[in-house]
Amino acid sequence: MLESFIQLDPVMQAFLATLFTWAVTAAGAALVFMKKDINPKVLDMMLGFAAGVMIAASFWSLLNPGIEMAEHMGQIPWLTAVIGFLGGGIFMRLTDKFLPHLHPGLKMDQREGVKTSWQRSTLLVLAITMHNIPEGLAVGVAFGAVAAGLPSATIGGAIALAIGIGIQNFPEGAAVSMPLRREGMSQRKSFLMGQSSGIVEPIAGVLGAYFVLSMQSILPYALCFAAGAMIFVVVEELIPESQRVTANIDMVTMATMGGFSVMMLLDVALG
Numbered sequence: 001m002l003e004s005f006i007q008l009d010p011v012m013q014a015f016l017a018t019l020f021t022w023a024v025t026a027a028g029a030a031l032v033f034m035k036k037d038i039n040p041k042v043l044d045m046m047l048g049f050a051a052g053v054m055i056a057a058s059f060w061s062l063l064n065p066g067i068e069m070a071e072h073m074g075q076i077p078w079l080t081a082v083i084g085f086l087g088g089g090i091f092m093r094l095t096d097k098f099l100p101h102l103h104p105g106l107k108m109d110q111r112e113g114v115k116t117s118w119q120r121s122t123l124l125v126l127a128i129t130m131h132n133i134p135e136g137l138a139v140g141v142a143f144g145a146v147a148a149g150l151p152s153a154t155i156g157g158a159i160a161l162a163i164g165i166g167i168q169n170f171p172e173g174a175a176v177s178m179p180l181r182r183e184g185m186s187q188r189k190s191f192l193m194g195q196s197s198g199i200v201e202p203i204a205g206v207l208g209a210y211f212v213l214s215m216q217s218i219l220p221y222a223l224c225f226a227a228g229a230m231i232f233v234v235v236e237e238l239i240p241e242s243q244r245v246t247a248n249i250d251m252v253t254m255a256t257m258g259g260f261s262v263m264m265l266l267d268v269a270l271g
Contacts, residue, residue, distance in 0.1 A: 021139065021198065033191065044242045049262075054263075057165065062138055084224025093232065099113045131238075140205035140207065140208025146158050147213055
């Protein structure tokens with residue numbers, strides 16, 4: 001089965017890999033069929049774990065290969081890394097500023113982005129969707145990099161990234177569906193809203209792979225861009241959300257380190 005996957009077109013590989021990450025988001029959202037609520041401490045630890053995965057993926061799967069590729073292609077490695085990394089952060093900052101959204105656990109008067117009359121459920125979905133844009137893009141770019149034939153890009157590394165992103169998508173699906181269920185929404189609708197936040201990943205994955213295959217000279221920038229976007233999400237959203245309860249900070253910190261270790265293990269072992 002793995003051999004068949006490896007022989008596929010890179011864009012199709014990216015599509016299937018991001019379908020997997022979407023499926024894990026749906027699995028997290030499906031927790032509403034088993035319980036109406038989740039222990040806040042457990043959810044905080046899950047979000048902390050997700051942050052650790054994203055931090056590790058940003059370096060091991062994106063920044064480091066991007067720097068190596070820039071050097072191989074005759075670019076100035078540090079300049080490529082800085083431009084791409086900051087570009088990803090700026091992109092997410094603009095998205096955060098203008099896209100209406102509401103982070104889980106907050107009240108309606110704490111919503112961000114431009115003013116809108118959209119419902120709370122829609123704003124919650126958009127908040128998690130923001131996380132998933134750079135994640136899908138990162139997976140797509142990783143598979144596109146393998147097709148470019150550069151030594152620092154391996155199919156194992158791209159698969160490891162998809163697995164890591166999938167693992168950390170589980171709490172993100174639950175972070176949308178559980179609050180909606182707690183507020184009285186039906187199980188079915190809560191699940192549908194929760195899993196819908198992951199729809200953007202296959203779209204971003206396919207676009208990322210196609211884009212870098214069409215313009216391989218920007219591949220190192222694209223990898224660093226995805227890393228910057230993911231780090232923005234971690235620092236601006238995941239870590240603050242996971243550490244709102246002071247009593248949980250130590251456990252959340254250990255969960256973050258655990259997530260980092262799991263992603264590092266996956267990337268080093270498979271990459």
